[in-house]
Amino acid sequence: MTFSILFKSLPVSLLYCILLIPIPLYFYWGIVNQLGPDPLRLLEHKYGELGLIFLLITLSISPLFKYAKINLVRYRRCIGLVAFYYIVSHICVYFFLDIGLSIDLLLSDLQKRYYIIAGFFAFITLIPLALTSNNFALRKLNIKTWNKIHSFVYVAIMLSIFHFILMSKTWTGELYFYTGITILILILKIKSTKLYKKLSTYSNADISK
Amino acid sequence: MNRTTMMDEVVNIIGPYILKILKYSDVTPYNFYLNRRKFVEALGLASLAFVPTPTLAKQSYSTNAKPNTIEEITNYNNFYEFGTSKTDPAKYAQSLTTDPWEITFEGVSQNKKKFDLAEILRGKAIQERIYRLRCVEGWSMVIPWIGFPLRDLIDELELDNNAKFVAFETVYRPTEMRGQKRATLDWPYREGLTIEEALHPLTFIAIGLYGKELPNQNGAPFRLVVPWKYGFKSIKSITKISFIKEQPYTTWSSENPREYGFYSNVNPNVDHPRWSQATERVIGEGLFGERRKTELFNGYIEEVGDLYKGMDLKKYY
Numbered sequence: 001m002t003f004s005i006l007f008k009s010l011p012v013s014l015l016y017c018i019l020l021i022p023i024p025l026y027f028y029w030g031i032v033n034q035l036g037p038d039p040l041r042l043l044e045h046k047y048g049e050l051g052l053i054f055l056l057i058t059l060s061i062s063p064l065f066k067y068a069k070i071n072l073v074r075y076r077r078c079i080g081l082v083a084f085y086y087i088v089s090h091i092c093v094y095f096f097l098d099i100g101l102s103i104d105l106l107l108s109d110l111q112k113r114y115y116i117i118a119g120f121f122a123f124i125t126l127i128p129l130a131l132t133s134n135n136f137a138l139r140k141l142n143i144k145t146w147n148k149i150h151s152f153v154y155v156a157i158m159l160s161i162f163h164f165i166l167m168s169k170t171w172t173g174e175l176y177f178y179t180g181i182t183i184l185i186l187i188l189k190i191k192s193t194k195l196y197k198k199l200s201t202y203s204n205a206d207i208s209k
Numbered sequence: 210m211n212r213t214t215m216m217d218e219v220v221n222i223i224g225p226y227i228l229k230i231l232k233y234s235d236v237t238p239y240n241f242y243l244n245r246r247k248f249v250e251a252l253g254l255a256s257l258a259f260v261p262t263p264t265l266a267k268q269s270y271s272t273n274a275k276p277n278t279i280e281e282i283t284n285y286n287n288f289y290e291f292g293t294s295k296t297d298p299a300k301y302a303q304s305l306t307t308d309p310w311e312i313t314f315e316g317v318s319q320n321k322k323k324f325d326l327a328e329i330l331r332g333k334a335i336q337e338r339i340y341r342l343r344c345v346e347g348w349s350m351v352i353p354w355i356g357f358p359l360r361d362l363i364d365e366l367e368l369d370n371n372a373k374f375v376a377f378e379t380v381y382r383p384t385e386m387r388g389q390k391r392a393t394l395d396w397p398y399r400e401g402l403t404i405e406e407a408l409h410p411l412t413f414i415a416i417g418l419y420g421k422e423l424p425n426q427n428g429a430p431f432r433l434v435v436p437w438k439y440g441f442k443s444i445k446s447i448t449k450i451s452f453i454k455e456q457p458y459t460t461w462s463s464e465n466p467r468e469y470g471f472y473s474n475v476n477p478n479v480d481h482p483r484w485s486q487a488t489e490r491v492i493g494e495g496l497f498g499e500r501r502k503t504e505l506f507n508g509y510i511e512e513v514g515d516l517y518k519g520m521d522l523k524k525y526y
Contacts, residue, residue: 030496036296037277037285038348039496097496105485113484166483169346170393170464172293 012078019082022050023089040097047090049174052160054083056181059157063188077133080153084130087123115166122159125152154189157182270411271339272508274351277493279419282352285492286426287344288445289393290379290386297388298426305385305446307430316452319367326430330416333357337420338413338434343475343507345439345461348490354434355417360408368452375407376400376457377433378449394460400444401457401471402435403516411436411512437506437513439473470526474517475507479526 026046029035035042058080064070099105109116128149131137138146161182168175190196276282288298310326335357343349363375381397383389389396406412413434416423423429428445435442441461451457461469468482477487488500506513517525 033495035496037281037492038295038490040490040498041348043496098490100500108485112480115483170289170293172393 012075015075015078016082019054019079020085023047023085040093044090044093044098047086047093048164051083051086051090052164052178054079054086055153055157055160056178056185058083059153059185059189060181063185066192067188081130081133084126084133087126091123115163118159118166119163122156122163125156125159129153129156154186157185270512271337272341272351274339274341276339276351276353276419281493282350282418283424283426285350287346287440288388288426288428290388290396290398290446291426292388293393301387302425302429304387305380305382305425305429307425307446310430310448312431312447313449314366314451315449316369316372317366318369326416329362329431333361335416338436340413340434340436341507342434342436342440342443343489343503345441345469345473345481345486347484347486347488348492349501349503350492352434353419354413354415355420355423356413356415356434358410359412359414359433360410362414363408366452371454372452373404374453374455374457375402375404376449376451376453377402377444377447378451379444380446380448394464398444398460399458400433400442401459402442404452405516406435406513409513409516411509437474437509439475441469442473472517472522472525474513474522474526475503476505476522476526477503478505479523 026035026043030039030043033039058076061072061076061079065073095101095106099109110120129152132141132146132149141149161179164175164178284299285295286298287295288302291298291301308326311323312326312329313323315322335355337353337355339351339353341349341351377400379398380386381389383396402412413436415428415432415434416430418424418427423432428443431447432445433443433447456471459471462471462473475486480486486503489503491498491501504510
């Protein structure tokens with residue numbers, strides 16, 4: 001009994017460790033100057049990009065299950081939290097190293113820079129999700145409330161991709177790729193909502209008339 | 210004694226003299242060496258003009274700031290013709306053929322309008338300029354360029370009357386420049402200056418870096434360097450120069466006119482619509498380096514301030 005629980009939970013904790021290794025590793029490479037001529041920008045972008053990637057993986061888990069019958073649901077919480085830790089690291093690099101702890105710069109960025117505003121709200125949106133990604137919250141909260149809170153991940157991904165688009169100088173290959181995946185995930189999500197199903201039954205009925 | 214060894218001899222004789230003038234050896238571990246054909250030809254033939262007039266190569270235009278290392282300068286480049294990542298140019302620029310290289314001039318009244326690079330370099334007083342480079346993205350470097358003021362070239366041409374602007378064009382060779390296969394920008398890359406800016410003694414044509422031939426990723430074999438403007442104005446791998454009456458088409462300002470102006474002078478008081486230009490990250494300062502306060506005209510206000518006297522810099526950004 002205990003053995004099977006251990007067996008089931010072990011891979012997840014191992015997954016946490018593996019997925020989080022790049023955070024200290026990149027930071028170490030930054031300190032020993034192994035990240036090229038502009039280590040700060042590389043570190044900041046790397047954490048941000050990995051945060052986006054893990055967020056997109058988290059969001060792909062339910063369509064993967066639905067359309068490809070690949071079941072990764074067990075790892076969803078882990079990957080979602082890993083995404084959050086990358087985003088926290090990304091913001092730490094921005095605040096502590098990029099703008100050098102300057103509250104003035106932070107406030108002026110938050111007033112004027114659309115990409116910072118989008119990124120900031122994406123982060124704010126994710127905080128309640130991260131705080132409720134544990135068994136305790138699941139037990140305490142009504143499942144409908146919990147689902148509602150966690151549906152805000154779609155708002156976060158939209159804000160994150162806007163953040164990325166707004167800070168880019170041109171449409172690069174990566175930008176097309178991440179935006180494409182985000183749009184695909186959002187379309188699949190919209191298709192699975194009750195409202196969409198209702199509307200499509202109505203319109204089908206209209207056509208058949 | 211054959212021709213090559215004779216050239217080597219010339220270089221050996223004038224080499225120490227050049228070293229005395231070109232102070233970069235004080236600040237870098239690199240020795241001056243001029244072993245490539247273009248350099249040897251340029252210097253061999255230029256030596257007569259060069260030696261008796263050492264004041265031509267005075268260093269007053271160079272900054273005292275410590276130059277970035279050659280590794281930094283050659284591995285952190287914006288050269289979208291080879292890809293949009295900063296490391297793409299170092300990876301892919303070797304495919305560009307830079308020899309032979311021809312430059313075509315338009316808006317000149319002389320019969321000969323096409324020149325081989327060696328012909329252009331003939332007689333030029335080759336010198337070093339250590340310039341600060343400020344990128345519109347908010348980072349900066351210090352680069353020891355080798356070349357000559359653009360003015361020296363313009364002075365040799367018979368310009369059509371009333372030329373008000375100079376337009377530059379980068380080579381268009383999708384087979385050699387992989388980034389040009391995609392419509393990242395409206396190729397070929399084009400830039401421009403007013404004639405007054407082009408004739409300014411700070412405006413420089415670089416053919417080398419750290420005393421060596423210009424690496425491909427830095428815009429070989431012939432590029433513009435305008436140190437008081439954002440880096441994208443300093444167009445690379447130039448094949449065409451036109452002297453015209455109207456303000457020319459320029460790539461970034463056409464791509465996004467609200468964000469990139471024709472002038473694009475470095476100015477901490479005029480922000481890019483999406484990010485601040487007040488400070489810059491100094492490349493080479495590492496992870497914990499402090500941001501540097503960006504200076505008006507990138508610190509060259511004494512030299513170029515007069516060009517923009519009375520101009521509303523917020524309007525003509």
